[in-house]
Amino acid sequence: MSARIYKIAIFPGSFDPFTIGHESIVIRALNIFDKVIIGIGHNTTKTAYFPLERRIEWIGKVFDHMKDQVEVKSFRGLTVDFCKSENARYILRGLRTASDFEYERAIAQTNKAMYPEVETVFMLTLPQHTYVNSSVIREIIRQGGDASRFLPKDYKIQVE
Ligand code: ADP
Secondary structure, X not given: OOOXXXXXXXXXXXXXXXXXXXXXXXXXXXXXXXXXXXXEEOOOOOXXXXXXXXXXXXXXXXXXXXXXXXXXXEEXXXXXXHHHHHOOOEEEEEEOOHHXXXXXHHHHHHHHHHOOOOEEEEEEOOHHHOOOOHHHHHHHHHOOOOOHHHOOOOOOOOOO
16 A cells, blocks of 8 residues: 655735635645645736735734644745745646636646646635635725625734
8 A cells, every 4th residue: 555645735826815715715625635835926027015924924814723734935936946845746726717717727737847747726716706806805905995704704904
């Protein structure tokens, strides 16, 4: 009998902010993977609204009670290099719409070309999260609105 392989997935994104859509993907993915590492990338094309350190802290609090299964880290450079450094063979991404799919397909196939051992696993969003979108939620917060229904219960945004 061969030893069971410990399966680690990287869930990369900007999470600016982390939403109930992201939370649901992480929790559902734990039925497939032993550990999910939420990887906050330093996106070179997008300027973040919420500071990186705050996003790490706020997401960490959401998964505080499941530290063995969910970690939050930031990374610079390519997602595939982050996967290698974390010993992760899986990239987790959420899909909402057909346009998400087209965008994700190009990235996943490029990642596969660069690192053939990696598999991207797509998880379809729950119907009630299809419209939940970080940039729209960011705009609500920027305008002083109440976005709490779109954020995890323990996700406490403190805008200085
Ligand atoms: P990126 O800047 O890489 O697009 P995001 O933080 O916007 O990162 O999203 C990270 C991942 O979560 C992406 O795979 C995105 O498709 C997915 N995602 C975003 N919102 C939802 C949602 N409401 N339901 C399911 N997946 C989602």
